[in-house]
Amino acid sequence: xxxxxxxxxxxxxxxRDRCAASGSxxxxxxxxxxxxxxxxxxPAGAVLLIGPTEDILLCPRTPLGAASDGRPDEQLxxxxxxxxxxxxxxxxxxxxxxxxxxxxxxxxxxxxxxxxRAIGSVAPRLxxxxxxxxxxxxxxxxxxxxxxxxxxxxxxxxxxxGELLESILVGRTERHxxxxxxxxxxxxxxxGPAFPTSVxxxxxxxxxxxxxxxxxxxxxxxxxxxxxxxYRGYRCxxxxxxxxxxxxxxxxxxxYDLVFAAQRGAREALVPGAACRDVDxxxxxxxxxxxxxxxxxxxxxxxxxxxxxxxxxxxxxAMGKLDACVPVTVEPGVHLPGRGGVRIDxxxxxxxxxxxxxxxxxxTTKELLAL
Amino acid sequence: xxxxxxxxxxxxxxxRDRCAASGSxxxxxxxxxxxxxxxxxxPAGAVLLIGPTEDILLCPRTPLGAASDGRPDEQLxxxxxxxxxxxxxxxxxxxxxxxxxxxxxxxxxxxxxxxxRAIGSVAPRLxxxxxxxxxxxxxxxxxxxxxxxxxxxxxxxxxxxGELLESILVGRTERHxxxxxxxxxxxxxxxGPAFPTSVxxxxxxxxxxxxxxxxxxxxxxxxxxxxxxxYRGYRCxxxxxxxxxxxxxxxxxxxYDLVFAAQRGAREALVPGAACRDVDxxxxxxxxxxxxxxxxxxxxxxxxxxxxxxxxxxxxxAMGKLDACVPVTVEPGVHLPGRGGVRIDxxxxxxxxxxxxxxxxxxTTKELLAL
Numbered sequence: 236x237x238x239x240x241x242x243x244x245x246x247x248x249x250x251r252d253r254c255a256a257s258g259s260x261x262x263x264x265x266x267x268x269x270x271x272x273x274x275x276x277x278p279a280g281a282v283l284l285i286g287p288t289e290d291i292l293l294c295p296r297t298p299l300g301a302a303s304d305g306r307p308d309e310q311l312x313x314x315x316x317x318x319x320x321x322x323x324x325x326x327x328x329x330x331x332x333x334x335x336x337x338x339x340x341x342x343x344x345x346x347x348x349x350x351x352r353a354i355g356s357v358a359p360r361l362x363x364x365x366x367x368x369x370x371x372x373x374x375x376x377x378x379x380x381x382x383x384x385x386x387x388x389x390x391x392x393x394x395x396x397g398e399l400l401e402s403i404l405v406g407r408t409e410r411h412x413x414x415x416x417x418x419x420x421x422x423x424x425x426x427g428p429a430f431p432t433s434v435x436x437x438x439x440x441x442x443x444x445x446x447x448x449x450x451x452x453x454x455x456x457x458x459x460x461x462x463x464x465x466y467r468g469y470r471c472x473x474x475x476x477x478x479x480x481x482x483x484x485x486x487x488x489x490x491y492d493l494v495f496a497a498q499r500g501a502r503e504a505l506v507p508g509a510a511c512r513d514v515d516x517x518x519x520x521x522x523x524x525x526x527x528x529x530x531x532x533x534x535x536x537x538x539x540x541x542x543x544x545x546x547x548x549x550x551x552x553a554m555g556k557l558d559a560c561v562p563v564t565v566e567p568g569v570h571l572p573g574r575g576g577v578r579i580d581x582x583x584x585x586x587x588x589x590x591x592x593x594x595x596x597x598x599t600t601k602e603l604l605a606l
Numbered sequence: 607x608x609x610x611x612x613x614x615x616x617x618x619x620x621x622r623d624r625c626a627a628s629g630s631x632x633x634x635x636x637x638x639x640x641x642x643x644x645x646x647x648x649p650a651g652a653v654l655l656i657g658p659t660e661d662i663l664l665c666p667r668t669p670l671g672a673a674s675d676g677r678p679d680e681q682l683x684x685x686x687x688x689x690x691x692x693x694x695x696x697x698x699x700x701x702x703x704x705x706x707x708x709x710x711x712x713x714x715x716x717x718x719x720x721x722x723r724a725i726g727s728v729a730p731r732l733x734x735x736x737x738x739x740x741x742x743x744x745x746x747x748x749x750x751x752x753x754x755x756x757x758x759x760x761x762x763x764x765x766x767x768g769e770l771l772e773s774i775l776v777g778r779t780e781r782h783x784x785x786x787x788x789x790x791x792x793x794x795x796x797x798g799p800a801f802p803t804s805v806x807x808x809x810x811x812x813x814x815x816x817x818x819x820x821x822x823x824x825x826x827x828x829x830x831x832x833x834x835x836x837y838r839g840y841r842c843x844x845x846x847x848x849x850x851x852x853x854x855x856x857x858x859x860x861x862y863d864l865v866f867a868a869q870r871g872a873r874e875a876l877v878p879g880a881a882c883r884d885v886d887x888x889x890x891x892x893x894x895x896x897x898x899x900x901x902x903x904x905x906x907x908x909x910x911x912x913x914x915x916x917x918x919x920x921x922x923x924a925m926g927k928l929d930a931c932v933p934v935t936v937e938p939g940v941h942l943p944g945r946g947g948v949r950i951d952x953x954x955x956x957x958x959x960x961x962x963x964x965x966x967x968x969x970t971t972k973e974l975l976a977l
Contacts, residue, residue, distance in 0.1 A: 320904075343719035348712075348736075351719045365720075410792055418785045533691075 242380065244312045247273050247290055249373060254340055259364050260287045261336030263327050263354075266345040268541040269370040271468055274313060283313075284327040286334040291316050293323035293330075324350055328358040340366035368546075375538060375546050376560050381469060382584055385539065385562055388429065388466035389582055389596035392473050395419035396462060396599050404606055405454060405479060409434040409447035412460070420464045429463035429470030430543045440476060441568050441576020443532045454480045457487060457575040458606070459568075463543065463582075470543045472564050473597035474580025477604045490569060491603045494577040497521040497567045498601075501535050501549070505563070505585050505593040511553035518567040519551065527569045536564040539582055561585045562596070613751065615683045618644050618661055620744060625711055630735050631658045632707030634698050634725075637716040639912040640741040642839055645684060654684075655698040657705040662687050664694035664701075695721055699729040711737035739917075746909060746917050747931050752840060753955055756910065756933055759800065759837035760953055760967035763844050766790035767833060767970050775977055776825060776850060780805040780818035783831075791835045800834035800841030801914045811847060812939050812947020814903045825851040828858060828946040829977070830939075834914065834953075841914045843935050844968035845951025848975045861940060862974045865948040868892040868938045869972075872906050872920070876934065876956050876964040882924035889938040890922065898940045907935040910953055932956045933967070 250273065254262050264270050264283040270292075274283050280295040290313040318326040324346065331339055339358075341351065343365040355363060377385070395416055404412070413432040420428055435445040440457035452458060461474040476494075478487055501518035515535040522531060538545035539562050547555050549563065557563075563585065568578030579601055584594040621644065625633050635641050635654040645654050645663050652665040661684040689697040695717065702710055710729075712722065714736040726734060748756070766787055775783070784803040791799055806816040811828035823829060827850045834843040847865075849858055872889035886906040893902060909916035910933050918926050920934065928934075934956065939949030950972055955965040 341719075343723070346719050348714035348717050348719055348722045352714070411789075414785075414789045414792060418782075418789070421781055421785060 241312075242378065243273060243275050246373065247285055247313075250370060251285055251287075253369055253373075254285065254366070257340070257364075259338045259340040259366075261285060261331055261334065261339040262366050262369075263324060263339055263341045264366075264370060265324055265350075266342050266370070269342070269345075269374075271541055272370060272374055276468070280323060282323045282327055284330060284334065284336075286331075286336055289314065289334060291327070291330065291334070293318050293327050295320075295323055322350060322353060325353050325357050328354040328361060331358055331361050336361070338362040338364055340364045340369075342366050342370075344368065371546060374540055376558050377540060377562060377584075378560070381540065382560065382562065384467045384469035385471050385582065385584070386596055388425070388464040388469050388471040389473070389598075391420055391423040391425050391464040391466060392462060392471055393597060393599045394423045395425075395464070396460065396473065396475065399460075400477070400604065400606060404452045404458065406451050408449045408451050409436055409439070409445075410449060412452070413447040413462075416460070416462045420462070423464075425464035425466055426468070427465045429465045429472065429539075433459075433461040435459045435575075436479075438573055438575050441570040441578050443566075443568060443570075443578065452479055455484070456480075457577065459576070459578050461566075461578065461580055468541050470539055470541070471562075471582040471596060472539060472543060472566070472580055473582065473599060474566055474568075474578045475599060475601070476577040476579060477606050479606055481605060483603060483605060486574075488603065490571070491577050493522065493525050493527075494567055494569055494579055495601060495603075498565055498579040498581070501565045501567065502581065502583060502593060502595075505557065505565070505583060507557060507559040507585055507587055509557045511547045511549050511555050511557060512551055514557070514565075515549045515551055515553065518565070522567060522569060530570070532568065535567050538563050557585045559585055559587050559590075612683075613749065614644060614646050617744065618656055618684075621740060622656055622658075624740055625656065625737070628711070628735075630709045630711040630737075632656060632702055632705065632710040633737050633740075634695060634710055634712045635737075635741060636695055636721075637713050637741070640713070640716075640745075642912055643741060643745055647839070651694060653694045653698055655701060655705065655707075657702075657707055660685065660705060662698070662701065662705070664689050664698050666691075666694055693721060693724060696724050696728050699725040699732060702729055702732050707732070709733040709735055711735045711740075713737050713741075715739065742917060745911055747929050748911060748933060748955075749931070752911065753931065753933065755838045755840035756842050756953065756955070757967055759796070759835040759840050759842040760844070760969075762791055762794040762796050762835040762837060763833055763842055764968060764970045765794045766796075766835070767831065767844060767846065770831075771848070771975065771977060775823045775829065777822050779820045779822050780807055780810070781820060783823070784818040784833075787831070787833045791833070794835075796835035796837055797839070798836045800836045800843060800910075804830075804832040806830045806946075807850075809944055809946050812941040812949050814937075814939060814941075814949065823850055826855070827851075828948065830947070830949050832937075832949065832951060839912050841910055841912070842933075842953040842967060843910060843914060843937070843951055844953065844970060845937055845939075845949045846970060846972070847948040847950060848977050850977055852976060854974060854976060857945075859974065861942070862948050864893065864896050864898075865938055865940055865950055866972060866974075869936055869950040869952070872936045872938065873952065873954060873964060873966075876928065876936070876954060878928060878930040878956055878958055880928045882918045882920050882926050882928060883922055885928070885934075885936075886920045886922055886924065889936070893938060893940060901941070903937075903939065906938050909934050928956045930956055930958050930961075
């Protein structure tokens, strides 16, 4: 645990340096995933004040008094301060001067106008700057401990999905299958689902983000599933498409092979230094060449970590390049209105070729299974 | 359905009048529950532009093209406009001048600083004002259709809880009981849980908002459950405490009777015109007189509707009064560290005495059941 705490302190020091370089000697972190990244697991509503020398985690006071009382937390190496009510971000601004902060960078993409104004009015002599997405950028490349958590999240997800496939599916509703998958995630040690589980049957299959309905699985259906575990805050994602019954129809085999080829194309493009848009193009051009260019999802994949949808975005307009140790999804799909479709989705970690190339975290087979 | 659509139009007209009275001839609604209240069920990320004569629902374009294409929606009686990418709130600001809006009220408590700035930069000649909590205030008093949805949500919740009580509980974990309750909610027609289900056993019992752990139910435990269904967007809440085994201990009976008396006190105080703080006091003073004044939750109850935690707040510092047709929870509890505790939580609708007084929506018995 001491090592893990050190990790958070190192992250805060990096951010402190970055703030100093851009003229702020303090930062107020309010976006929950960013607070968690910099301070470890944190209570709902907590904000983190990064000062020139000291960091303070301000927590809403609960009736249970769970937070320690203004004392330094040895494990987190910061001071944990319960606030007496009201907005902890405002309480943080009140503390800023005492903490020798005169220019405070805030997360303008997360703070509401009303909170920003409240901060300005309790601390009128404090300069407020925009931190932008500095913490989100810091979060893109993961350390091996973070990747280990993602690996466990993926193992849990593979187990839950594998068990579902062994059960009878015909006649059950999308909603029930989704709930059962989420129960199995918990059974295998997940803290919860990483996002709302999607189960889509028949004409719904292949739709990205489909919300489960009361439609029942029928013989001959495509069944597409997208599910992921949250393990210690780290979230992964897997998507598979199956066919129900003894033998898939010709159009189903064709469509499956096409999406599989597109997904493989994008997976193979995952190398350090590759442009994000080139990874997207690797999948998109295969689908477009087969006449499915219209109606594709705007992205082929995205980063995962403390949030299920992080940078980088694998889209036709993405500007960045991939680095090693960046986990991403690769999830192309085709949906034919009225008929259904196919999505295949993996979580992988970008790795140097010398290290064996992209590391596949979600290892459930991608053969077209007939269930 | 025509009647239901009329409801949304009437709500928008009320808001339009209110904006006009405060000098804005347009409003941009971004908070999801407020968009839903004014425009009916809406896609994620949609914003609503209220103009002097016309209303436009701006939706992020999905690859599925689910939204109709810039055409007036007969059922919603507004124009549904998919946006071409980017923030629909910014697209709304670009439309404002064409819609004859020169002063636009925005939800400063919901819009981030970054979005507010982006709106200002695409429409520099548009005055931006603060709408404040105007829509939230409009949502406090419910119509009979909204109350009918809450009543169904409560029926579903009572059914799910009733079934759980008939099953064997000893040896099962808090997490599994919570998941089973959520599955049963869906079985009975809920769109989902209204909030994360809380199941607390033994020393955890009676803690408000306890997150289920792997602790197993044991003989002699208090078991407290807080659960609610979401039905068509409307969310209710019930909390009950049971004892596991044949006969409760004396301290358990005493504590239960005390919390029961406090909860009844607050329920009986629910009359139109009552001060919210007086309802809180009705419960709080009974618990304080018995020596439990320290460590109580900061509130005795809260409004429910399209969000699980709405106004009014039943707290010692609340300023408002109750109106008829306002649904609230009444949920006092006592938790004894290390031993456990009791919470009893109902959803009720404030009604005139001539109409029979407060309408109890969650009808599961409040006798102390030994399971």
